[in-house]
Amino acid sequence: MSEILERLRVETREAHEAIERDLAWETRVATHDGYRTLLARFWGFHVVLEPALADVLQDPTFFDPRRRLRHLAADLGVLGLGETTIAALPRASMTLPCDRDQAYGALYVLEGSTLGGQVIAKTIGRQLGFSPDHGCRYYAAHGRETGPMWKAFRQRLVEMAEAGDTDAIVASATRTFDAMRLWLCAAPVPLLDGEGRGPVVKVSHRG
Numbered sequence: 001m002s003e004i005l006e007r008l009r010v011e012t013r014e015a016h017e018a019i020e021r022d023l024a025w026e027t028r029v030a031t032h033d034g035y036r037t038l039l040a041r042f043w044g045f046h047v048v049l050e051p052a053l054a055d056v057l058q059d060p061t062f063f064d065p066r067r068r069l070r071h072l073a074a075d076l077g078v079l080g081l082g083e084t085t086i087a088a089l090p091r092a093s094m095t096l097p098c099d100r101d102q103a104y105g106a107l108y109v110l111e112g113s114t115l116g117g118q119v120i121a122k123t124i125g126r127q128l129g130f131s132p133d134h135g136c137r138y139y140a141a142h143g144r145e146t147g148p149m150w151k152a153f154r155q156r157l158v159e160m161a162e163a164g165d166t167d168a169i170v171a172s173a174t175r176t177f178d179a180m181r182l183w184l185c186a187a188p189v190p191l192l193d194g195e196g197r198g199p200v201v202k203v204s205h206r207g
């Protein structure tokens, strides 16, 4: 395995484990409300990061098929959110990639998330009845093309890293994992208050 792929896998392992642990995705996709809240948080992340990646990469043939903001909007539409509501959803605040090394490090995280997404999509299908064509487009990601898309991404990453700064790529990937975890896990959780008068909105900060 090439140095950059090995370094990314090893040096972001802890960050991956942290997001898997803190996301509590099984609980969150067990109900319509939880699923909708989670998708809204992902929307707030992609809406900020995708345009920054497109600006830096300047390669629509490569990047456009990897954009998933539109899939999030489609799924949120199925879940009952109108366009105006979606556009007003909270947006993440994070350090944005400003060169190619940083962009590839961040894209590594987004593209890698399509792998775990395949498992999550199956659970959502079973539990909530959504399919890639209806309500679960985001997690279905590249569908049957997920494997080949991941392979192509890794090839591109290896080529790019030959002339790039490996430390900067790894640092950006780690930073992106952490920003995503903090953003997704700080989602407002609607709760009933102690006397059943709810719902009240409480912000939970895990991790």
Ligand code: HEM
Binding pocket: 005, 008, 009, 016, 019, 020, 023, 025, 108, 109, 110, 111, 112, 113, 115, 116, 117, 119, 120, 177, 180
């Ligand atoms: C949104 C949060 C997540 C992000 C950003 C993320 C990111 C990544 C990345 C970057 C990789 C590639 C690792 C490599 O270099 O080989 C990966 C692989 C993987 N992730 Fe995640 N992941 C997330 C959540 C999850 C969850 C919740 C699961 C469990 C359902 C999961 C399961 C997997 C699996 C099965 C692989 C493939 C391992 C392999 O085939 O080598 N991920 N993920």
